[in-house]
Amino acid sequence: MRTSKFLLSTVRETPAEAETISHKLMLRAGMIRKLAAGVYNWLPLGLRTLRKVESIVRQEMNRAGAQEVLMPAVQPAELWQESGRWDQYGPELLRIKDRHQRDFCFGPTHEEIITDLIRREIKSYRQLPANFYQIQMKFRDEIRPRFGVMRAREFLMKDAYSFHANEASLMETYQTMYDTYSRIFARVGLEFRAVDADTGAIGGRASHEFHVLAESGEDAIALCNTCRYAANVELAPALPPMGKRDPATKSMQTVDTPNAKTIEEVSKFLKVDPAQTVKTLLVKGTGGAVALVVRGDHELNEVKAAKLPQVMKPLEFLTPGEVTLAAGCEPGSIGPVGLKITVIADESAARLSDFVCGANVNGKHLINVNWGRDLPEPMAADLRKVVEGDPCPDGGERNCAGKLTIRRGIEVGHIFQLGTKYSEAMNATCLDETGKSVIMPMGCYGIGVSRIVAAAIEQNHDDNGIVWPDAIAPFHVALVPIGYHKSAAVRETMDKLYADLTAAGLDVLLDDRDERPGVMFADMDLVGIPHRLVLGDKGLAKGMAEYKGRRDKAPRDIPLAEVVTQLQGMVKL
RNA sequence: CGGGGUGUAGCUCAGCCUGGUAGAGCACUUGCUUCGGGAGCAAGGGGCCGGAGGUUCAAAUCCUCUCACCCCGACCA
Numbered sequence: 001m002r003t004s005k006f007l008l009s010t011v012r013e014t015p016a017e018a019e020t021i022s023h024k025l026m027l028r029a030g031m032i033r034k035l036a037a038g039v040y041n042w043l044p045l046g047l048r049t050l051r052k053v054e055s056i057v058r059q060e061m062n063r064a065g066a067q068e069v070l071m072p073a074v075q076p077a078e079l080w081q082e083s084g085r086w087d088q089y090g091p092e093l094l095r096i097k098d099r100h101q102r103d104f105c106f107g108p109t110h111e112e113i114i115t116d117l118i119r120r121e122i123k124s125y126r127q128l129p130a131n132f133y134q135i136q137m138k139f140r141d142e143i144r145p146r147f148g149v150m151r152a153r154e155f156l157m158k159d160a161y162s163f164h165a166n167e168a169s170l171m172e173t174y175q176t177m178y179d180t181y182s183r184i185f186a187r188v189g190l191e192f193r194a195v196d197a198d199t200g201a202i203g204g205r206a207s208h209e210f211h212v213l214a215e216s217g218e219d220a221i222a223l224c225n226t227c228r229y230a231a232n233v234e235l236a237p238a239l240p241p242m243g244k245r246d247p248a249t250k251s252m253q254t255v256d257t258p259n260a261k262t263i264e265e266v267s268k269f270l271k272v273d274p275a276q277t278v279k280t281l282l283v284k285g286t287g288g289a290v291a292l293v294v295r296g297d298h299e300l301n302e303v304k305a306a307k308l309p310q311v312m313k314p315l316e317f318l319t320p321g322e323v324t325l326a327a328g329c330e331p332g333s334i335g336p337v338g339l340k341i342t343v344i345a346d347e348s349a350a351r352l353s354d355f356v357c358g359a360n361v362n363g364k365h366l367i368n369v370n371w372g373r374d375l376p377e378p379m380a381a382d383l384r385k386v387v388e389g390d391p392c393p394d395g396g397e398r399n400c401a402g403k404l405t406i407r408r409g410i411e412v413g414h415i416f417q418l419g420t421k422y423s424e425a426m427n428a429t430c431l432d433e434t435g436k437s438v439i440m441p442m443g444c445y446g447i448g449v450s451r452i453v454a455a456a457i458e459q460n461h462d463d464n465g466i467v468w469p470d471a472i473a474p475f476h477v478a479l480v481p482i483g484y485h486k487s488a489a490v491r492e493t494m495d496k497l498y499a500d501l502t503a504a505g506l507d508v509l510l511d512d513r514d515e516r517p518g519v520m521f522a523d524m525d526l527v528g529i530p531h532r533l534v535l536g537d538k539g540l541a542k543g544m545a546e547y548k549g550r551r552d553k554a555p556r557d558i559p560l561a562e563v564v565t566q567l568q569g570m571v572k573l
Numbered sequence: 574c575g576g577g578g579u580g581u582a583g584c585u586c587a588g589c590c591u592g593g594u595a596g597a598g599c600a601c602u603u604g605c606u607u608c609g610g611g612a613g614c615a616a617g618g619g620g621c622c623g624g625a626g627g628u629u630c631a632a633a634u635c636c637u638c639u640c641a642c643c644c645c646g647a648c649c650a
Contacts, residue, residue: 013585279650300648331650482609518610
């Protein structure tokens with residue numbers, strides 16, 4: 001491709017709307033343009049990278065034996081009503097009506113559609129297992145789209161759905177997909193981790209998320225520093241503290257804590273360590289309100305809390321008015337002592353002695369509180385988010401002596417063992433060896449294709465712009481001639497290099513604009529082309545082209561005759 | 574959904590408080606010079622000041638309504 005025939009729409013100034021680096025760079029490099037909140041045009045440059053990611057995903061899915069299909073983006077409400085999700089899904093589901101006032105939605109995912117398709121097409125266990133995938137635009141009406149294509153409303157996703165005659169077969173395909181995903185992200189050239197995950201709204205049992213590690217990631221993930229344990233913080237178990245609770249040493253007292261409401265304010269006012277305090281959160285329960293108690297320096301893990309049988313799902317906090325009714329005070333002074341509702345304490349909070357908590361009277365707290373003496377022993381459960389330095393749970397046991405590190409990740413893939421959630425609701429069955437009708441267990445496997453593009457930039461950029469991994473670079477090589485329009489020799493040599501490199505299977509961008517070199521260098525760096533060749537009359541006289549890798553500090557000369565072979569060796573496809 | 578903010582040239586923004594009929598930089602067009610890290614000079618083109626209504630002799634500017642976009646919050650006890 002020549003820049004004179006390519007929409008290289010770079011901009012120097014950073015658009016006001018962009019916050020994250022990838023969003024800024026995608027706009028500046030001319031990869032995307034916003035059409036509406038969370039809805040983007042892909043320009044030629046951006047589309048080249050998107051297609052390369054897509055192609056890697058497609059190749060690896062095919063290699064794993066999955067079959068590509070294409071399902072409708074617009075889906076009739078009937079199927080969603082059949083699975084029960086028409087009512088379960090909130091405003092995130094974009095509902096639309098056709099001219100006959102029939103209900104449709106723009107598909108946020110395709111479990112219903114594939115289950116409907118397959119229950120009609122597959123009749124026998126002999127046709128199983130089977131795995132179908134598509135690469136398609138999805139629409140989720142996010143509360144707050146942000147970060148460009150990272151959290152967009154319309155986005156390109158690869159979703160796959162597998163069907164099985166039995167659970168063992170599902171496990172096998174699940175493992176194949178786990179391996180396939182690892183291959184995909186390794187090929188794209190990203191630093192990633194597979195982590196244990198919560199299944200969330202999709203439902204089902206086991207699930208793993210694939211995260212690209214990046215500071216700007218929206219998810220916190222817990223990694224062990226010694227073993228291979230990795231989990232989303234939402235899921236990572238906090239092991240109960242070792243040893244026994246210290247004995248009580250002082251008697252309980254009420255103290256005035258005017259205007260001190262948050263843990264920070266209270267611990268500062270009373271000059272105690274936040275770890276010696278507890279916070280009490282009131283949530284809606286299956287039988288009235290429930291008090292959840294965590295240590296002051298810990299945070300409630302809402303996913304864990306919502307899994308308690310006593311707690312309503314999804315987790316909902318009491319409104320300030322309801323808090324006053326249940327505790328007799330405003331939020332900021334609540335404590336577990338004397339509460340008439342169910343109290344559940346986090347393991348760490350239950351291990352405290354002589355601790356500080358709200359007094360259930362506005363502006364007052366209790367000090368030197370002790371479980372079993374000043375209030376009943378609490379029901380203890382794992383309620384908190386793990387923190388940096390917590391012991392590695394390694395499957396819930398203390399088999400590993402390692403400690404957890406918390407890192408940020410961008411979720412780019414998620415695989416689930418769905419089980420029979422959808423096949424049962426929609427009666428997707430087949431006949432087994434004995435001629436008996438069985439419900440097909442299912443798996444589902446998603447990859448955020450457009451999000452990978454943004455995640456790759458978050459992980460690969462510098463002050464001058466994007467630094468693409470070779471595998472997803474829009475072009476592998478940038479040819480920058482000095483004096484293309486002045487020197488016939490430069491022009492002829494560059495044109496020949498362009499032809500030879502292209503013939504060697506590389507994607508080449510020849511900058512044949514009549515621009516000053518500085519402009520061309522800046523543009524090639526900004527759009528992130530990983531390999532650059534510069535050639536002018538001076539180099540030509542020496543028979544040398546100047547090569548610079550995008551990450552290299554300084555350029556080096558390569559004999560013109562060796563350029564093609566050397567570059568072929570350097571570009572990692 | 575709650576709170577805050579912004580809509581003026583293709584982009585980034587000034588002008589608004591204190592009404593008087595439209596600006597800068599970048600980008601774009603033309604010419605000359607320049608030519609290895611986003612050039613200089615000169616001349617140009619380009620805006621129903623988001624939309625509707627109101628106040629006024631007069632509205633980008635004041636008032637009301639509306640739409641769009643951005644940010645923050647929805648773990649707070």
